[in-house]
Amino acid sequence: MSTVQAAKSESRTHTGDTAGRTLSGRLRSSLQQFLAFASLIALVIFFSIASGKFMTLSNISGILLATSVIGILALGTTFVIISGGIDLSIGTGMTLCSVMTGVFLTYLGLPLIVGVIGGILTGAVMGLVNGTLIAALKIPPFIATLAMMMIAEGLALVISGTSPIYFGSTPGFTNLALGSVIPGLSIPNAVLIIFIAAVLAGVTMSKTIIGRYTFSIGSNEDATALSGVNVKKWKVLIYTFAGAFTGLAGVVMASRLSSAQPGLGMGYELEAIAAVIIGGTSLQGGKGSIIGTVIGALIMSVLTNGLRIMSIPQEWQNVAVGAVILLAVYLDMLRRKETS
Amino acid sequence: MRRKIMAAAGAAALALSLSACGGGSTGNESGGGDGKPYVAIVSKGFQHQFWQAVKDGAEKAAKDYNVRITFQGPDTESNVAQQIEMLTSALNKNPDALALAALDSKAAAPLLETAKSKDIPVVAFDSGVDSEIPVSTVATDNKAAAAEAAKHMAKRIGGEGQVAIVAHDQTSKSGKHRRDGFVNWMKKNAPGIEIVDIQYGGGDQLKSTDLAKAMIQANPKLDGLYGTNEGSAIGIVNAVQELGMKGDVTVVGFDSGKAQLKAIRSGLMAGAVTQNPIGIGYKTVETAVKAMKGKDVKQTIDTGYYWYDKENMDKPKIAENLYK
Known part of the structure; x- marks a missing residue:
């Protein structure tokens, strides 16, 4: 496709959040979100009827807590996927971040806040490296982040000496995820953290220039470059920003387990990506939303929790989750057909 | 002719260097x-x-x-x-x-x-x-070891009640044997004990935690939980802790590790079976x-295997098999 054609097709399709978004496009996008939200409600109603033990305060709190780690990972990766990329390094990357938090807090004895920020920064640095490999060296995102996935897995093991790092010497650390800052409400902090992270991601996505360029690069990279945007720079920024969420997920996981477990993480990236896709974000880039991702992550954990409450065998749980992903992607394709 | 000899020598050198590489990249021995x-x-x-x-x-x-x-x-x-x-x-x-x-x-x-x-x-x-x-x-002998865990579980909960299992996987031999050894012992020796649910967390601590929490929610009358490896057992311990149910359920585990040892010392866990x-x-x-x-x-x-709990875990014969 020549660049002129590319520019033309950009002005014709009106995808993403760029200036020329039509009313019908907006309607369709909210319809998708509505569909996802409706599925979530339907699942909740179904499980509430199927088992009286589902709709209890303590189980709902458990579901929200179970959403926190995958949910935070999914928030960051929503940016990457909307920009037309993919990040396979978030699972083991998260593990590396929790190991680094362990290094800062337990090995070096630094104050709590330094460990937390250090963990988040580790994620950002990994994102920076990913972004640079992809934008500057033109390595395809799948390959670059696949390599980073292995590097992070290895480094987490090397740095921790293959054994878990415990946070016994930092007493407040476990409260970070499991304490409750709101008195009287039994909502663990990890749930508040993902809520705040989601608001932050949502505002960044819809109100800032990073968000706008994320959509624009995802819908048509060539056209974005032609209009004078430094695509390389923004891609690096997008991956770095997403990496910070990986770091946050690592800190939350370490806090919840009161330890950095170097062997965990492989496979978490796929769950996070699944949550993003179920939430209506297109793997082709250019389309998606943070609220969709939050709903997608909730659908995943409601489904898993509900099936467990009903004592459905594990094998069938996997089948059910897989079927939901297929359904979500099929709906997404239907939607795309209508658009084109 | 001369070219042929050169080629042969080159190939030999290549083969030599390749085999040297092969030896060096695997294992950490000093070269023999x-x-x-x-x-x-x-x-x-x-x-x-x-x-x-x-x-x-x-x-x-x-x-x-x-x-x-x-x-x-x-x-x-x-x-x-x-x-x-x-x-x-x-x-x-x-x-x-x-x-x-x-x-x-x-x-x-x-x-x-x-x-x-x-x-x-x-x-x-x-x-x-x-x-x-x-x-x-x-x-x-994983089946015998799991039976030992079942025996102690039955004793602690008084021979009757509901028990659930968090296992590490349903395909490997160790996963199957540690599940079946426990289940079979209960069937044979403790008719009053019902195994209400068996789920698999892949030995992943985070997944096993959420899993165990859901199981406890689903079975409010649960008396005991058994974890078939370190990750599964720690998942149960985390779940009990997060739900504030210390002392309400009897937790029995497998293998060791720092977190499991701590849980046993603090009374969160009744004990565990360690291999050797x-x-x-x-x-x-x-x-x-x-x-x-x-x-x-x-x-x-x-x-062999050993049952260990708060009382015997510091004895040398046991302690040397408990890794941290």
Whole structure:
């Protein structure tokens, strides 16, 4: 496709959040979100009827807590996927971040806040490296982040000496995820953290220039470059920003387990990506939303929790989750057909 | 003619450098040539503390019997292909004996044939191999060990009530045996105890935590929970802690690790069954040495297991098998 054609097709399709978004496009996008939200409600109603033990305060709190780690990972990766990329390094990357938090807090004895920020920064640095490999060296995102996935897995093991790092010497650390800052409400902090992270991601996505360029690069990279945007720079920024969420997920996981477990993480990236896709974000880039991702992550954990409450065998749980992903992607394709 | 000789020399040099590379990149031995017999050990993993303890035992035996060993294992316990790769390169080094903890015994079968044709004795450890080739199998009797856990669970909850299991997986031999050994003992000896649910968390602490929480929510009358490995047991402990139910359910685990030891000391867990990882490593090398010298070895060597709890965990015989 020549660049002129590319520019033309950009002005014709009106995808993403760029200036020329039509009313019908907006309607369709909210319809998708509505569909996802409706599925979530339907699942909740179904499980509430199927088992009286589902709709209890303590189980709902458990579901929200179970959403926190995958949910935070999914928030960051929503940016990457909307920009037309993919990040396979978030699972083991998260593990590396929790190991680094362990290094800062337990090995070096630094104050709590330094460990937390250090963990988040580790994620950002990994994102920076990913972004640079992809934008500057033109390595395809799948390959670059696949390599980073292995590097992070290895480094987490090397740095921790293959054994878990415990946070016994930092007493407040476990409260970070499991304490409750709101008195009287039994909502663990990890749930508040993902809520705040989601608001932050949502505002960044819809109100800032990073968000706008994320959509624009995802819908048509060539056209974005032609209009004078430094695509390389923004891609690096997008991956770095997403990496910070990986770091946050690592800190939350370490806090919840009161330890950095170097062997965990492989496979978490796929769950996070699944949550993003179920939430209506297109793997082709250019389309998606943070609220969709939050709903997608909730659908995943409601489904898993509900099936467990009903004592459905594990094998069938996997089948059910897989079927939901297929359904979500099929709906997404239907939607795309209508658009084109 | 001259060109031909050059080409042959070049090829030889290449082959030499390649084989040198091959030797250097696998295992961490110093390159051999010190005359000691060599035992190549291919394990199921190396990251986990359990395998580190097996390795310690193997190194101890290597010292006692004056042999050289290499100990390697794949990154995860599902990476069959990587293990086959390691097995291949171990065989290429023509060891005097080979020890293998097979992830998939069928996948390893052709390589075991190779070992046989090269007259390299094979010792299976940790779990058996479905093959006639290994001269001996050095392993924990997981069914008996799980039955021991069931016995203690039944005693603690007074012989009746509801129990659930968080297992690490439903396909591996150790996963199946540790589940079935527990279930069968209960069926036979404790008719008042009902096993209400069995779920699998892959040994992943985070997943096992959420899993155990859901199980407790679904079965409010639960009296006990049994975790079939370290990750599963810690998941249960986390769940009990997060739900603020310390003392309301009896938790019984498997293996050790710092967090599990702490939970037992603090009373969150009643106790756990530990294998004898040091013994597995030691006996494996000992048996390999016997086999390479042509001595008779027993077909199966049970390395035993111990129940441990707050009362006995500091006794030397137990403590040496509890890794942190």
